[in-house]
Amino acid sequence: MTPMKNGLVRYARDEHGVARIELTNPPANAYSYEMLRDLDDAILEARFDEKAHVILLTGAGEPPPPGAPPRTRFFCAGADIAMLGRVTTRFKYMFCLHANETMLRLEHTPKLVIAAIEGHCVGGGMEIAMSADLRVAARGTGKMGLPEVALGVLPGTGGTQRLSRLVGKARAIELMTEGTLIDFDRAQTLGLVNHVWEKDGFVDRALEYARGFCPPNKASLAVGHIKRAVQTGAEMALEQGLALERELQQRLFESDDAREGIAAYNEKRKPTFAGE
Structure with a gap:
């Protein structure tokens, strides 16, 4: 180290x-x-x-x-x-x-x-x-x-x-x-x-x-965005927290990992995430 x-x-x-x-x-x-x-x-x-x-x-x-x-x-x-x-x-x-x-x-x-x-x-x-x-x-x-x-x-x-x-x-x-x-x-x-x-x-x-939270096991972008939604959203009113959640979700929809995860589910296979 x-x-x-x-x-x-x-x-x-x-x-x-x-x-x-x-x-x-x-x-x-x-x-x-x-x-x-x-x-x-x-x-x-x-x-x-x-x-x-x-x-x-x-x-x-x-x-x-x-x-x-x-x-x-x-x-x-x-x-x-x-x-x-x-x-x-x-x-x-x-x-x-x-x-x-x-x-x-x-x-x-x-x-x-x-x-x-x-x-x-x-x-x-x-x-x-x-x-x-x-x-x-x-x-x-x-x-x-x-x-x-x-x-x-x-x-x-x-x-x-x-x-x-x-x-x-x-x-x-x-x-x-x-x-x-x-x-x-x-x-x-x-x-x-x-x-x-x-x-x-x-x-x-x-x-x-x-x-276990790193690629290829988990979609680390999604893990990080879940963390941000909770850490920041917990200090907001519900309406503002939901707005934050939607914005973070949109960023994930645009990611390679989301495309891989959805495709793997539909193809009935295990996803391989890249953290991108």
Whole structure:
């Protein structure tokens, strides 16, 4: 994988069309302004890469020294608290604004984004994961939650807004005001996680899952447009959402994949999509 400018995020695209973005700031993958710059660059790299059909977000683990016990893994522990203790109030505001813009960039990218969570996913780390379209997690490797209330602040990079949209207002207020950390199976019952898999071979399974949304298996243009219709349309009134849906559908009708899909159905064969 290729490191971004500051070396805190790595990027690679495989031959199947999965663009993997990996947070690499051991031991907890806590994010700073520099990491957000790298993450922003990696998202743009995947967005403009015409051979990238799906984005997979992962957190790098730090292997223990020989003979040492296993380390606690983190997908991401959120913002670098030591950094926040050093900077000015104005910097903190700009930092939150930049984080908001970076996570919105994930939601606005017309490609499916999957967060593969192995290890603790807390605070800003969970806020990053919630900006993905789908979340899968490795059972027993960590917990997730938004415990910022213990610091006297609120989840300030999208947590209050995205969590309430995922689990409802009352449950979101409960989780954030109590600062509750929950395991991944509980997160799945609340709708925060789509799938929970065993930790052995987890990343390989996440990659295989992501490849299932790429050509020739799926029409990745349709997958991306479904994502955009939902992510943007959910914030609109029904009439405007339906108008957006029609426009996106028209773009798909003009695609090679739609022609292939309709022809394959009528000819009673399996379609072979090209992502075009």
